[in-house]
Amino acid sequence: MSGAISYAWRDAITDEEMTGLVRSHGGDAVAGWWDEIKQHSLGWVGARDVEGLLVGFVNVAWDGGDHAFLIDTKTRDTHQHRGIGTAVVGLAAAHARASGCEWLHVDFEPGLRDFYFASCGFRPTEAGLIHLPSVEPPGVGECD
Numbered sequence: 417m418s419g420a421i422s423y424a425w426r427d428a429i430t431d432e433e434m435t436g437l438v439r440s441h442g443g444d445a446v447a448g449w450w451d452e453i454k455q456h457s458l459g460w461v462g463a464r465d466v467e468g469l470l471v472g473f474v475n476v477a478w479d480g481g482d483h484a485f486l487i488d489t490k491t492r493d494t495h496q497h498r499g500i501g502t503a504v505v506g507l508a509a510a511h512a513r514a515s516g517c518e519w520l521h522v523d524f525e526p527g528l529r530d531f532y533f534a535s536c537g538f539r540p541t542e543a544g545l546i547h548l549p550s551v552e553p554p555g556v557g558e559c560d
Contacts, residue, residue, distance in 0.1 A: 420466050421495075423503055425511050427462025429454075433470040441490045458484055459511055461504040465495070472500040474508045476520075484512035486522040505536045 434450035454460065456477065463472030471492040478484040486508060491501045512520050523545065524532055532538045 421463050421471065421498075421500060421503070423461060423463050423472075423507050425461055425507060426459045427464070427470075429460070429462050429470060429473070434473070437470050437473055437490055437492055440492045440494070442493070443490070458515055458517075459508070461507045461511075463491075463500050463504050471495040472504045474501075474504045476508050476512055478512070478515075478517060482516075482518040484515075484517040484520045486520065489522075501531065502535045505532075509536075 429450065431448060431450045435445040435447055438445035453475070458476045458478040460473065460475045462470055465471050469492070472490065472495065474489040475487045476484050477487055486505065489501055489505060491498075491504075509520050520538075521543075522532055522538055523543070533540065
């Protein structure tokens with residue numbers, strides 16, 4: 417893990433901190449998002465610098481059983497390429513395993529392939545995805 421960075425499972429992250437991290441990462445931050453989402457998570461990992469600034473994050477959603485899902489992996493723009501993302505994913509995987517999960521899933525854009533496969537140990541698998549706002553999903557019986 418990166419020097420001078422502390423990592424914590426279920427870190428006490430405020431909505432304001434999450435908004436700041438998302439904006440620094442280039443995302444479109446929505447106030448109140450974190451306060452709504454965290455109650456539905458198995459857990460999350462926060463990474464902080466020596467001053468306590470939130471510099472990394474990953475959320476772990478789950479199905480209540482064997483499957484956990486990584487979402488919203490982020491590293492503050494000023495702290496990227498220091499191993500923080502790899503460390504938060506590794507700690508998230510360890511806690512998902514300790515919680516009884518057998519599988520950890522992640523979806524990502526093509527530019528993150530090396531990060532998730534080479535750095536974090538994921539392996540390729542076939543999956544499907546529907547972007548619901550973009551298409552009308554098939555009706556009942558139409559997938560047969």
